[in-house]
Amino acid sequence: MKNSIYILSILIGLFAFAKAESQNNQERDTFEIQVDGLGCPFCAYGLEKKFKEFKGIKDVAIDIETGDFSFTYPAEKSLSMQAVIKQVEKAGYTPNLATITRANGDVETNASNHNEVASTSLQESTLWVNGKCGMCKARIEKAVSNLPGVASATWDVDSKQLTYSHDGSTTVNQVEQKVAQVGHDTKNTKASDQVYDQLPGCCHYKRVQ
Amino acid sequence: MKLIYVLLSVVLLGCSQQPVETEWTYEKSISLDGINPIGLVSDDDQYILSDGDHNRVVKVDYTGEITQTIGEFERPMHLDYIKDKSTQRLFIPEYGKDSIAVIEGTNKSYLSITDSLDAPASISMFKDEIAIADFYNHRVLYFSNGTWQSLGSEGKKLGQFYYPTDVQIMKNHLYIADAYNDRAQVWTKNGEPVMEIGMNDNLKAATGIHVTATELFLTDFENDRILIYDRMGDLKQIIEKGIDKPTDVIQNDDELIIANYRKGELVFYKKTAIKRKQ
Numbered sequence: 001m002k003n004s005i006y007i008l009s010i011l012i013g014l015f016a017f018a019k020a021e022s023q024n025n026q027e028r029d030t031f032e033i034q035v036d037g038l039g040c041p042f043c044a045y046g047l048e049k050k051f052k053e054f055k056g057i058k059d060v061a062i063d064i065e066t067g068d069f070s071f072t073y074p075a076e077k078s079l080s081m082q083a084v085i086k087q088v089e090k091a092g093y094t095p096n097l098a099t100i101t102r103a104n105g106d107v108e109t110n111a112s113n114h115n116e117v118a119s120t121s122l123q124e125s126t127l128w129v130n131g132k133c134g135m136c137k138a139r140i141e142k143a144v145s146n147l148p149g150v151a152s153a154t155w156d157v158d159s160k161q162l163t164y165s166h167d168g169s170t171t172v173n174q175v176e177q178k179v180a181q182v183g184h185d186t187k188n189t190k191a192s193d194q195v196y197d198q199l200p201g202c203c204h205y206k207r208v209q
Numbered sequence: 210m211k212l213i214y215v216l217l218s219v220v221l222l223g224c225s226q227q228p229v230e231t232e233w234t235y236e237k238s239i240s241l242d243g244i245n246p247i248g249l250v251s252d253d254d255q256y257i258l259s260d261g262d263h264n265r266v267v268k269v270d271y272t273g274e275i276t277q278t279i280g281e282f283e284r285p286m287h288l289d290y291i292k293d294k295s296t297q298r299l300f301i302p303e304y305g306k307d308s309i310a311v312i313e314g315t316n317k318s319y320l321s322i323t324d325s326l327d328a329p330a331s332i333s334m335f336k337d338e339i340a341i342a343d344f345y346n347h348r349v350l351y352f353s354n355g356t357w358q359s360l361g362s363e364g365k366k367l368g369q370f371y372y373p374t375d376v377q378i379m380k381n382h383l384y385i386a387d388a389y390n391d392r393a394q395v396w397t398k399n400g401e402p403v404m405e406i407g408m409n410d411n412l413k414a415a416t417g418i419h420v421t422a423t424e425l426f427l428t429d430f431e432n433d434r435i436l437i438y439d440r441m442g443d444l445k446q447i448i449e450k451g452i453d454k455p456t457d458v459i460q461n462d463d464e465l466i467i468a469n470y471r472k473g474e475l476v477f478y479k480k481t482a483i484k485r486k487q
Contacts, residue, residue, distance in 0.1 A: 040388075040414055041261050
């Protein structure tokens, strides 16, 4: 009888431990980040490797085609958006939209409020901007889209043409200055060597002298 | 008599059309079901592939069927394989583990390296020499005469690297795929950079390199091409047919084999003589 009580106690203890462990496993935040420039497996595995520095990371998935990167992390560690963005940049890539779905259901995003531009007076302009890859595309489009008066911006990798719709309040010169600030040359404005040198490897386009 | 003239004409015509050079022509592609190959070495009539996406190294036959799963590894990369009468050793850089696994028969061990690696992408063995492409450290670690040397630093000049992904030791030089500088570099074994290759050929991510006695093959990952140079770095041929995100290339006798990473394929090219009229 005494042995039976011991065995029962052990079983109840094990069951309680397993249940607690299971709950802990479920309490994980989910991170989804769209990363530009993951063109090759070396880049993708490199991103994964840098995130292994976050002890407790699980369920890592990277889609090289789309740049979608996701993982889960223990909720109790409250990993911040800022830390995630910083780690992506440390790996040498540019984070775009990032979303954290906390274990309690709360959702956080790094999406900025886009410019409110009156759609009635929009005009379209084009500009040649030097660049090389999908990561360049994300950087150029992000920089130009954030300019006041710009409603949208699209840059084509092959033609190197930037097409942006705007209300006329931002000049071409301001657009050129903005893309130069983030490392990209135009016909009239060159990025500084220092900024160019800091671009990720896959973004080092051939500069026109 | 007439027959003799005809035969003589045929012989003379044949002599005036001597094959003077060769080129690589597309032969076939084989599908590798569920494998995304990065590193490729041959083992008799089979191929050993590192399957980075699935954390494993496998051996496949000429149809692409897996005949052996050699083991599980953390993001295995460009391999090297030593096979002689006494030894069969497979060297596997584990990119995610910062180490080089050595498989000998059923035994697995790890190479002892005094310096720390950050994402080893390739290994090359030559007699008692070892070279490792150390991706995040932007350098090549080279072991000879019992000591390790660190070759190169981060940058774009000759002698600097930007994410090197492949390396091969030959008799007198080291050949390095300087991936995100979009070129290959040649170094002496004394640690002197002597040549850069592919600077004017619009490469985008030169991820794999293979060197033979007469040619140097460079994979152009983003542009879906293999660029073929002579040993002096002069471009001889560009091949594109069937090539899609290539990560590695090897020559096996008169056959060139290319690993297509994204589509999961091996692509075969054949050496063909070009006849030129004089």
